[in-house]
Amino acid sequence: MEASSLLAQELWNEILDHLHESKKDLLSSALVCRxxxxxxxxxxxxxxxxDAHPRxxxxxxxxxxxxxxxxxALLSSSPHLIDYIxxxxxxxxxxxxMTPLVRITWSRISALTLVQRSGESLPALTLIETLVSLxxxxxxxxxxxxQTNHLRTVLSGCTPFVTSLAFRLCGPAIEALPTGDDISLxxxxxxxxxxxxxxxxxxCTTIPEFLMSTACPLDMSRLWAVKYGRSRGRGLSxxxxxxxxxxxxxxxxxxxxxxxDMRRFPRLSRITVHGPPRYAIxxxxxxxxxxxxxxxxxxxxxxxxxxxxxxxxLPDLETIQTVILSAEPRVLRRxxxxxxxxxxxxxxxxxxxxxxxxxxxxxxxxxxxxADL
Numbered sequence: 001m002e003a004s005s006l007l008a009q010e011l012w013n014e015i016l017d018h019l020h021e022s023k024k025d026l027l028s029s030a031l032v033c034r035x036x037x038x039x040x041x042x043x044x045x046x047x048x049x050x051d052a053h054p055r056x057x058x059x060x061x062x063x064x065x066x067x068x069x070x071x072x073a074l075l076s077s078s079p080h081l082i083d084y085i086x087x088x089x090x091x092x093x094x095x096x097x098m099t100p101l102v103r104i105t106w107s108r109i110s111a112l113t114l115v116q117r118s119g120e121s122l123p124a125l126t127l128i129e130t131l132v133s134l135x136x137x138x139x140x141x142x143x144x145x146x147q148t149n150h151l152r153t154v155l156s157g158c159t160p161f162v163t164s165l166a167f168r169l170c171g172p173a174i175e176a177l178p179t180g181d182d183i184s185l186x187x188x189x190x191x192x193x194x195x196x197x198x199x200x201x202x203x204c205t206t207i208p209e210f211l212m213s214t215a216c217p218l219d220m221s222r223l224w225a226v227k228y229g230r231s232r233g234r235g236l237s238x239x240x241x242x243x244x245x246x247x248x249x250x251x252x253x254x255x256x257x258x259x260x261d262m263r264r265f266p267r268l269s270r271i272t273v274h275g276p277p278r279y280a281i282x283x284x285x286x287x288x289x290x291x292x293x294x295x296x297x298x299x300x301x302x303x304x305x306x307x308x309x310x311x312x313x314l315p316d317l318e319t320i321q322t323v324i325l326s327a328e329p330r331v332l333r334r335x336x337x338x339x340x341x342x343x344x345x346x347x348x349x350x351x352x353x354x355x356x357x358x359x360x361x362x363x364x365x366x367x368x369x370x371a372d373l
Contacts, residue, residue: 009035026040026043026044027040027044030044041081041084042084044064045064045081045084045085046084046085046086046087047064047086047087047088047089047111048064048065048066048071048085048087048088048089049064049065049066049089049091050065050066050067050068050071050088050089050090050091050097050101051065051066051067051091052067052091052092052096052097067097068090068096068097068098068099068100068101069100071100071101071104072100072101072103072104075104082104082105082106082107082108083107083108084108085106085108085109086108086109086110086111087109087110087111087112087113088101088109088111088112088113088131089113089115090112090113090114090115091113091115091117091143092115092116092117092120092121092123093114093115093116093123093124093128094120094121094122094123094124095121095124095127097124098124098127098128098131099124099127101127101131102127102130102131106131106134106136107136108136109131109134109136109137110136110137110138110139111137111138111139111140111141112131112132112137112139112140112141113140113141113143114128114140114141114142114143114146114154115143115144116142116143116144116145116146116150117144117145118144118145120145123146123150125150125153125154128154128157129153129154129157132154132155132157132158132159132162133157133158133159134159135159135161136161137158137159137161137162138161138162138163138164139162139163139164139165139166139198140154140158140162140164140165140166141165141166141167141168141200142154142165142166142167142168142170143168143169143170144168144169144170145169145170146170146172147172148172148210148215150172151170151172151210152215152216152217155194155216155217155218156217158194159194160192160193160194160195161194162194162196163194163195163196163197163198164196164197164198164199164200165194165196165198165199165200165218166199166200166201166202167200167201167202167204167207168200168202168203168204169202169203169204170203170204170206170207171203171204171205171206171207172206172207172210193217193218193219194218194219195218195219195221195222196218196219196220196222196223197222197223197224197225198223198224198225198226199211199223199225199226199227199243200226200227200229201226201227201228201229202227202229202230202253203229203230203231204231205231208237208238208239208242209239211239212238212239212242220243221246222246223243223246223247224246224247224248224249224267225247225248225249225250225251226240226243226247226249226250226251227251227252227253228240228250228251228252228253228254228255229253229254230253230254231254231255237255240252240264241261241264244264244265244266244268245264245265245266245267246267247265247267247268248267248268248269248270249268249269249270249271249272250265250268250270250271250272251271251272251274251305252271252272252273252274253273253274253275256286257273257283257286257287257290258286258287258289258290259290260287260290261290261294262290262291262293262294262297262299263294263296265298266296266298267298268297268298268299269298269299269300269301270299270300270301270302270303271287271299271301271302271303272302272303272304272305272336272338273287273302273303273304273305274304274305274306275306276306276307277306277308277313277314277315278315280304280306280315280316280320281315281316281319281320281323283304284302284304284320284323284324285323287302288323288324288327291327292327297331299331300331300332300333300334301332301333301334301335301336302324302332302334302335302336303335303336303337303338304320304336304337304338305338305340306337306338306339306340307339307340307341308339308340308341308343314339314352314353314356317337317353317356317357318356318357320357321356321357321358321359321360324360325359325360332365333365334365334366334367335357335360335365335366335367336366336367336368336369337353337357337366337367337368337369338369338370338371339353339368339369339370339371340370340371341370341371344370345370346368346369346370349368349370350368350370353366353368354366354368
């Protein structure tokens, strides 16, 4: 009997939505009933890793891995799958991998991750430009050994609709960056630069300097969300102050938080800090002191993000509560705790943390979020 005769298709789709992180269950569902196939395919093909090695579909975490040649052949025989593909993770982005991809008529690609490993052949910049010019593209992640001229070329060819960028493990040499009249971007003057609103930096020693240089073909005037991850350098990057006047949300994982000059962030309303449990009190207290030094601080949401192997590895939440409540001026609108863990459900973590921070919970300003490691 057809599944649609037992229950509305929308309900079946909603049930399948809950299986989106389990590729095995989605595959099993697609084999059970024809009515499940289309929705299962939407999840299975939503995010793809384009790998140089797999000759067949391989399921890795939340992404499906496949070689570019195998994918091109599959989409040629089943073109309806193109509309289901929204994200590509391309590793490596050389000519062999990229050539089959640029021949596909993409319709919904919104996120693109480009991986360049040390020692690999040079990235196929002309082919990459074809993908980054897609009008549906909104986010690009650069991961690995990209040189300054690579970044300039790719970013210069981006569709102006890209609003989110991430750089991970990128540290190109920048001694040769052109400045002022020396710069000659590989685009026409009429080209509209991408206006970036979200930026994610992690282990990117020289990327902040690149972003502040005249060689960077980006409009950073509307940047409002920054995640400043791990850094090999010391102290807080001057880049944060360079873009500080527009930032509303700051996620910071490194550096001395007490060094923050909150006056340089006139629109900042939410700040997230990271750190192992043993440093939680120290980092939050340092942040509070930085906020208190600025009489006109606009921060009203503080989030602490941590990884916890088990409930007994949590920091001293009672003391954290005391630190938060003793702050002056008392303008806190919400305190958030983000826990990444392998143990307990979200409801269990919420009950546990609320029990240890009862005053914040009673005031209705405590929120708990959890995610799996």
